Amino acid sequence: MDPLIIGLLVAVATILVLASGIPVAFGLGLVAVAFMVAFDGLDSLSGVADVFFAGLNEFSLVSIPMFIVMGAAVASSPAGKDLYEALDRWLHRVPGGLIISNLGACAVFAALSGSSPATCAAIGKMGIPEMRKRGYPDGLATGSIAAGGTLGILIPPSITMIVYGIATETSIGRLFLAGLLPGLMLTGLFMGWSLYTAWRQGYDFFDENNRVSWRERFQILPRVLPFLTIIVGVLYVLYGGVATPSEAAGVGAMLCLVLVAIIYKIWSPRRLWTIVSDSMRESVMILMIIGASALFSFTLSSLSVTQSVAETIALLSVNKWMLLAAVNLFLLVAGFFLPPVAVILMTAPILLPIIVHAGFDPYWFAVVFTINMEIGLITPPVGLNLYVINGIVPDVSLPTVLKGALPFMLCMVLAIVILCFFPQIVTWLPNTLMGGAL
Numbered sequence: 001m002d003p004l005i006i007g008l009l010v011a012v013a014t015i016l017v018l019a020s021g022i023p024v025a026f027g028l029g030l031v032a033v034a035f036m037v038a039f040d041g042l043d044s045l046s047g048v049a050d051v052f053f054a055g056l057n058e059f060s061l062v063s064i065p066m067f068i069v070m071g072a073a074v075a076s077s078p079a080g081k082d083l084y085e086a087l088d089r090w091l092h093r094v095p096g097g098l099i100i101s102n103l104g105a106c107a108v109f110a111a112l113s114g115s116s117p118a119t120c121a122a123i124g125k126m127g128i129p130e131m132r133k134r135g136y137p138d139g140l141a142t143g144s145i146a147a148g149g150t151l152g153i154l155i156p157p158s159i160t161m162i163v164y165g166i167a168t169e170t171s172i173g174r175l176f177l178a179g180l181l182p183g184l185m186l187t188g189l190f191m192g193w194s195l196y197t198a199w200r201q202g203y204d205f206f207d208e209n210n211r212v213s214w215r216e217r218f219q220i221l222p223r224v225l226p227f228l229t230i231i232v233g234v235l236y237v238l239y240g241g242v243a244t245p246s247e248a249a250g251v252g253a254m255l256c257l258v259l260v261a262i263i264y265k266i267w268s269p270r271r272l273w274t275i276v277s278d279s280m281r282e283s284v285m286i287l288m289i290i291g292a293s294a295l296f297s298f299t300l301s302s303l304s305v306t307q308s309v310a311e312t313i314a315l316l317s318v319n320k321w322m323l324l325a326a327v328n329l330f331l332l333v334a335g336f337f338l339p340p341v342a343v344i345l346m347t348a349p350i351l352l353p354i355i356v357h358a359g360f361d362p363y364w365f366a367v368v369f370t371i372n373m374e375i376g377l378i379t380p381p382v383g384l385n386l387y388v389i390n391g392i393v394p395d396v397s398l399p400t401v402l403k404g405a406l407p408f409m410l411c412m413v414l415a416i417v418i419l420c421f422f423p424q425i426v427t428w429l430p431n432t433l434m435g436g437a438l
Contacts, residue, residue, distance in 0.1 A: 001039075003308035010035060010305065015337065024342045025288035030034060032299040032356040034291070039303055048295065049153025055294020056287060060166055065283035066249030067159050071113035072279040072315030073256040074227065076271070077264045080122030082223040089217045094154070098134060099194045103148045107187045112227055112256075115282075116377050120149035120388040128393055136198060138396045143404025146196050146385040147411075148187075150374035153340060155183035156254070157234055160340050162245065162367050163235055163290070171213065172245045173238050177430040178363040182419060189411040192213065197407070203411065226259050253429075272424045283368050298348075309350060320358040321420075327351060327373060337378020339384075343373060364426045368416055375412050378405045 017027045029052075036044040074080070078413065085102035102123060110119040124145040130139035154158040156176035165172035234252045237243040243251070257275070261267040266275075318326075334343045348369065355365045378385050379402075386405065390398050419425055 001012060003199065003304040004312065005307055006035070006039070006303050007300070007305035008301065009142050010239075010303075011156065011427070013161070019339065019370070022057060022284075023288075024339060025285070025292040028289070028292040028342070028346070032283065033059045033304065036299050038214050042186070044122040044302075051090065051295050051298045052291045055291045058166055058233060060162070060172065060244075061287065061290070062246040063172075063249035063285055064159055064254045065279060067157055067162070068283050068286075069253040069275070069279040070230075070256045071115050071118065072275045072282075073093055073260045073316055074109070074112045075115065075118040075318070076275050076278070077260040077266055079112070079223075079227055079264070080105070080119075081126055081128065082220060083109055083227070084123055084126050086217075086220045086224045087423050097138070098127075098131060099140075099144060099198065100191050101362075102131065103144060103187060103190050106145060106148025107151045107155060108151060108228065111155040111157065111231060113152060116149040116152055117384055117388045119152055120385050123390065124392045125391055128389070137201065137404075138393075139400050139403070139404030140197055141196060142389045142393060142396055142401045143408055145296070146192065146378045146389045146401060146405045147408030149184055149385050149388075150377045151187060153374060153377075154179045154186065154367070154370050156180055157231070157249070158370075159286070160344065160370060161366070164348055164369070165193060166290075166294075168352045168362070168366075170352075170362055171434075174363055174430040175366055176235065176238065177433060178367055179428045181425050181429055182367050182371070182415065183417070185425060186374075186415050189415060190408055193407055193411055215386055220347055226263070227256070230255050239256055278295065289341050289344060290338075293342065296346060297349060320360070321360055324355070324360065324368075324420070326357065328368070331369060332374040333374060335373050336379055336383075338376075340370075340373035340376065344369070354430075356402055361423060363430060364419065364423045367426045371412050371416055371419075375409050378402075381392045 013034070014027070014031050018024060018032055024032070033045070033048060036048075037180065084101060084105040087104050090096065091098075091101050091104075105123045105127070106119055109122055110116065113119060124142075131144075134140060152158065152331075156179055158176065158179060161175040161179055162172055164170070165175050170280050183393070199236075230252055230262055233255075234248045237248045237251070238245060242248075261272075266272070331343065331347070333418065338346075351369075352362060352365065356362055377383060380386065381401075386398060386401050389401050
């Protein structure tokens, strides 16, 4: 049978299996094993365990559970509340200070926790009621938090970038640097749209009856600055050549545990075990997806699907920008149905050689890829952030949350367009600090 036909059958089967609600790792493994047996016979099962283990036999994977522990320690403490409160106090008199505070808190907390749902829950529980109380429309209040939560998979340290680096064998350090300026740019676009919308609709930004003294502003800083210092410290040891990503993640996790114990008195074995167990659960989920994706990729390769798809796309007589547009459309649709980690592991190894052959920078493409995954987090049917927000404020309907998030999706599309015209936004920082592209 033609490999392209087999690939189409695999795609249809994968969509149907995952649409059933089965966990992603088991769904990918089931499809992979089924097609191996169907085309290569039962003898092919003898190598399943070896392929699965080989997908996990990578030292850099150690950084994933460590960064997850780092995020779980922060998410289980009142750090999100303090971060939000600190930004609100310092930006109190700035026009639109409240919504800037929410988006800024989302960006920093998402970078600390690496979890989009945790960011939406932590910042949304405080920010959304406060914005609604001050008269902001429900769509803007909920949509801004839903979009702000996605920033953690782009702004370093990012677990998604680590998975991408492992899947494509690219430098994790360079990926972190590549995502920094685009992440800040995207945060700025979110803030700009939010302020414009609130100004256009005539909503007041500053409450004269709710003033904050300078003493109150400085009073909260000791609870916030240590966590910001950890982010800076982790990035410094990575780019200063002091430590590997795994070592930096381990130190960051330990420091976060120490800080939440000292600042928030979280030192009882019961509360620490909650952090460890939550981290273990999420780590196992991600690592299982990685192992199953390795098996899935091996099946596609052994059936010559990967090679045939790559050759077919490479032979297309289309402009490279048309090729990029097609790839972006594919990633956008894939992000509607699958979590970012699964999409990266299934498609990045196939797409990256094609993109590089077309003349695009691999790290630039990683950022564009990630922004597409961000859009998927706030679009149905799988848009996890929408359901988290709807759970926080059940009196706001899901269509209202989706309508509020739609302009932020357009901001992400605008960010991709800007990066197409100005790729230096991605490449300048890694090339400056780490030399030419590797």
